[in-house]
Every structure is written in structure tokens, then in C-alpha cells.
Amino acid sequence: MQSDWTLQDIGYSIGFAKQPNFNLIFKKNTGITPAEFRKQYHASQTSPTVVYHSPARPLRAES
Numbered sequence: 275m276q277s278d279w280t281l282q283d284i285g286y287s288i289g290f291a292k293q294p295n296f297n298l299i300f301k302k303n304t305g306i307t308p309a310e311f312r313k314q315y316h317a318s319q320t321s322p323t324v325v326y327h328s329p330a331r332p333l334r335a336e337s
Contacts, residue, residue, distance in 0.1 A: 281308045 279287075285296030285308075300308045 281312070284308070 282293045290296035
């Protein structure tokens with residue numbers, strides 16, 4: 275996991291111009307925020323347990 279990037283840089287690198295949009299989509303699909311994911315990862319030094327949803331429709335960034 276690339277952990278030296280800021281969450282804003284990660285969101286921008288995958289196409290989100292605004293951090294709140296990245297946070298919203300990430301949380302809708304994982305149940306936790308990117309910051310919570312990072313905190314869990316660092317606490318365990320392994321991938322945290324995350325429940326992924328199977329959305330009824332394809333994931334799209336909201337504008």
C-alpha cells in the first residue's frame with residue numbers, strides 16, 4: 275500500500291478533483307472513510323476487514 279501519499283493525492287490520482295467526492299464514493303463502497311481505512315491498515319499492518327457492497331448499478335463518481 276502506498277502510504278506516503280496524502281488522501282487528497284490518492285483521490286486526485288484516480289480522477290477525483292475534490293477530496294469530499296473521493297471520501298463519499300469510497301465510503302459508499304467500503305463502509306468506511308479513506309482515513310478510517312488507513313488507520314485500520316496501520317494498526318494491523320495487514321489489510322483491514324472491509325465489507326464491500328455490490329451496487330445494483332455500476333459505480334460512478336458523482337459530480
